[in-house]
Amino acid sequence: MPTAPTVVLNARALERTVARMADEVVERADGTENLVLVGIQRRGVQLAERLGRMIAQHEGATVPRGALDITLYRDDLQTVGPRPIVGKTVIPGAIDGRTVCIVDDVLYTGRTIRAALDELADFGRPARIMLAVLVDRGGRELPIHADVVGRSVDVPPGGRVDVLVSELDGRDEVTMVIAGEET
């Protein structure tokens, strides 16, 4: 029996978190000069957009934004049944020698990021690739970690984290459901 969703971040908290993440991304990338933000479809794209806007506010610099759809690079395509819908991939210019920051909403098994790394490699050879996620829910199945994390929560398998963004969902909110009795 799933329990009722718990709010992890409300709209205000989400905004503050994104603002802090924006600063951290710039700090870790040593400025904005070579930085490229690439959001993973779908909600990573909106988050990358917001990080970009926040960086523009704080630093007065426009950072190129892109979108990555990793569907064709998934390692479970043979087992997921009906083919997932393929989204749009847009990489803004050459990424060789640049610092690419992958942006996603939830980091869980790490398989999505593995696919994203493979896909980015087909576009060029960045000097460095970083990872920024809004929520790290634990449960990694691959040796992957995030450089910038909005919020860490411990959600065991069977539970879920839902990131809602106003662009797609009508409101900003992060909720989690921890399945089973133990909370």
Place this chain on the structure above:
Amino acid sequence: MSAPLGKDLLGLEHLSTEQISLILDTAEPLREISERAIKKVPTLRGATVVNLFFEASTRTRISFEFAEKRLSADTVNVATAASSVTKGETLVDTAKNLEAMKIDMVVIRHASSGAAQFLAERIESNVINAGDGTHEHPTQGLLDLLTLRRKFGTLAGKRVCIVGDVLHSRVARSNIWGLTKLGAEVAVCGPRSLLPNAIADFGVQVFDHIEDAIQWADALNVLRLQLERMTAGYIPSQREYNRVFGVSRERLDRAPRDLVIMHPGPINRGVELDSDVADGPHSVILDQVTNGVAVRMAVLYLLAGHAPALAEAAKGGDR
């Protein structure tokens, strides 16, 4: 319907509007892969595709091969000029041999209508029809739909006239099915000797004069005059055909709007289509070729996911 497309793509006649839209919506983002420095995604890694061509083809076969390779499939080309052997025996034999070699997909072109279905019913692998006789050429129909949809935004209410040798044309048939399903109005125009007797059963309008078709249409899909069949006396001469039905600059200048010009290729320049039109600003003939690779990638991707049991189980959930 458990999988979006089922096991095979044999034609557009029996696909739903939703299935056709799914293929076009999938093809759209796949166009980008051909623009990359490394034009390859790992999606069909380990899958073996046999391109079984019993009839001459250059662009369709190359287009399929690009599509397969850009999805990382292993491909084998088999080109056979079918003539001496009776087709039934050849196909059954071929099917059994292919199965024994553990293949995953077959792309088949054959001079006999129904050959793709015949094969599909006898092997486990996915079968894609790359043109069977005068029946259907579904991927050509799909790439025409994608090209027009990209040009117009939607096909609903758009008027498309198919011009020329409709009688021998599998492209015309796939176009009529696909366009009608997506809400376009369809007409045909050509000499009566090159239109099927029962053309009215398709629910399309018929124009006897190219001038009238040009007044009516938003787009013309000009078919190739199949010169190899001209011994049968369907038309008096190529020159006369051009004079009566040829799509020329002068004729298009009298249209109330700019018409989108399509042609499945190869073009007989100066016969069904004049060069200045084929190379003109409203021609989308090369876009059709580009879109062909994307549409074929989409079909390969969607069919390769055919696994009914898993499809049922996974319904609704994403990841």
